[in-house]
Amino acid sequence: MSEELDIMLEEEDTQKGKYMTFQSGDESYAIPIHFVNEIIGLQKITEVPETANYIKGLINLRGKIIPVIDVRLRFGKEPLEYNDRTCVIVITVNKVVVGLIVDTIADVVNIAEENIVPPPTLNPKNVRNKYVYGLGKVGDGVKLLLNPTKLIK
Numbered sequence: 001m002s003e004e005l006d007i008m009l010e011e012e013d014t015q016k017g018k019y020m021t022f023q024s025g026d027e028s029y030a031i032p033i034h035f036v037n038e039i040i041g042l043q044k045i046t047e048v049p050e051t052a053n054y055i056k057g058l059i060n061l062r063g064k065i066i067p068v069i070d071v072r073l074r075f076g077k078e079p080l081e082y083n084d085r086t087c088v089i090v091i092t093v094n095k096v097v098v099g100l101i102v103d104t105i106a107d108v109v110n111i112a113e114e115n116i117v118p119p120p121t122l123n124p125k126n127v128r129n130k131y132v133y134g135l136g137k138v139g140d141g142v143k144l145l146l147n148p149t150k151l152i153k
Helices: 003-015 125-133
Strands: 016-024 025-033 037-041 053-063 064-070 087-093 096-102 106-112 132-139 141-146
Touching: 016 096, 016 141, 053 096, 087 106, 125 132
Parallel strands: 025 141, 064 096
Antiparallel strands: 016 025, 016 106, 037 087, 053 064, 087 096, 132 141
């Protein structure tokens, strides 16, 4: 096996079970850490006409133009005025770089596979379940585990 492949596999292994957690409203969400590039403060957003309301626009991140999505609006929640706690999680999904505007970052947590259960299917039309692939038990709390691929579609 090549040395480069060894390093890639080691990196994947060290990220297994790690999730970046954040708040949106009263809920705590988590996305697998391997999707996360960085966390940045809110920047000047250039609006793009005739896009979905949850796509807030574009930002210039060190010369790279990336779209930003307001997670609250993506889930059909009421908009919230941005403040000094509002930040952008920059993720890469299938080679596409996107910013997720979130209320506040929590932390990075480990969630073992045995502490992840599928979301309940009480309401098949529940929009949130379209994005949530599991529930992670962390201490006495629950994190809604997001599928970033579905979030940016």
